[in-house]
Amino acid sequence: MSSSEIDRQWTTRLRRRVEGKLPPEKLLPDTQPNYVSSWIYVFGVATMSALFVVIATGCILALRGPQWWHGSAYGHFINSLHLWSVEIFFFSMVVHLWGKFAMAAWRGGRTLTWMTGVITFLASVATAFTGYVSQSNFDSQWISTQAKDGINATGAGAYFNVLNLGQMLMWHIVLLPLAAVVLTALHIVLVRIKGVVPPFEENPVVENAEVTQ
Amino acid sequence: MAFILSFAALIPLDSLGHYIHWGWVEISVANFIIIVLMIATFIAAITAPFPGRRRRKENR
Numbered sequence: 001m002s003s004s005e006i007d008r009q010w011t012t013r014l015r016r017r018v019e020g021k022l023p024p025e026k027l028l029p030d031t032q033p034n035y036v037s038s039w040i041y042v043f044g045v046a047t048m049s050a051l052f053v054v055i056a057t058g059c060i061l062a063l064r065g066p067q068w069w070h071g072s073a074y075g076h077f078i079n080s081l082h083l084w085s086v087e088i089f090f091f092s093m094v095v096h097l098w099g100k101f102a103m104a105a106w107r108g109g110r111t112l113t114w115m116t117g118v119i120t121f122l123a124s125v126a127t128a129f130t131g132y133v134s135q136s137n138f139d140s141q142w143i144s145t146q147a148k149d150g151i152n153a154t155g156a157g158a159y160f161n162v163l164n165l166g167q168m169l170m171w172h173i174v175l176l177p178l179a180a181v182v183l184t185a186l187h188i189v190l191v192r193i194k195g196v197v198p199p200f201e202e203n204p205v206v207e208n209a210e211v212t213q
Numbered sequence: 214m215a216f217i218l219s220f221a222a223l224i225p226l227d228s229l230g231h232y233i234h235w236g237w238v239e240i241s242v243a244n245f246i247i248i249v250l251m252i253a254t255f256i257a258a259i260t261a262p263f264p265g266r267r268r269r270k271e272n273r
């Protein structure tokens with residue numbers, strides 16, 4: 001095979017593009033700029049760590065099933081870990097997004113980073129709601145019967161039926177967590193490609209400004 | 214077990230939830246506390262000194 005033929009292969013082109021955009025030293029950098037040494041930057045990683053615990057405990061709940069998580073001490077424990085890691089996940093996500101909002105961290109071509117964050121937030125809220133109706137107890141019965149009228153009024157009830165436990169459980173343990181994890185991965189890869197947004201300049205240079213001294 | 218039960222007794226779970234009413238605003242005390250804690254955490258995160266931060270005095 002000639003070298004020009006190799007150059008035209010999609011595998012070669014894709015590899016070169018990935019290498020150009022995200023070389024290993026950018027994916028896992030050794031240092032960060034000085035302004036990153038602030039507690040506010042900890043909350044993105046805190047959100048990610050909480051998400052990891054949410055998924056891990058969710059997998060254990062899936063392996064053992066509702067009889068186990070309602071009926072045994074160990075089951076209650078894992079169920080509680082799942083709930084409380086979700087609480088920490090949302091808590092740190094909100095502090096994270098307030099921080100990014102205050103920094104206007106969508107500057108410098110970081111629109112997609114912000115938007116993947118927005119959609120991850122919405123997907124996470126939907127995951128939490130479907131989780132509440134998947135508990136398989138009186139609480140989930142109450143919540144789903146309260147929610148059905150509002151959702152039916154929008155017309156979405158034909159496709160998204162909160163009284164259908166099977167459907168809600170599938171959304172909660174397959175579709176939405178998959179979306180949340182894939183979007184989070186994309187979000188973090190985008191942060192690595194773009195690098196951390198620099199702070200606002202203290203004395204921004206006004207273009208075409210006249211020098212008066 | 215006794216420890217867990219005595220801990221659980223601190224939070225009365227068999228009574229009605231508490232709500233704050235303020236004009237048309239209605240929010241449960243639990244949600245209100247969470248929001249206050251998030252605001253407090255945000256303020257702490259942008260003001261508390263970060264360990265190991267090198268202060269570069271020569272610049273200003």
Ligand code: HEM
Nearest residue numbers: 041044045047048097100105113114117118121191196197
């Ligand atoms: C599953 C939820 C999320 C996870 C795991 C996550 C994780 C992260 C991490 C690890 C970083 C880099 C470190 C940092 O600056 O904190 C980051 C940066 C960023 N996040 Fe998130 N995030 C999430 C949700 C959000 C949301 C809801 C928004 C806003 C709507 C958002 C906006 C941003 C922006 C704009 C940056 C880039 C900051 C920069 O370039 O300096 N993220 N995220």
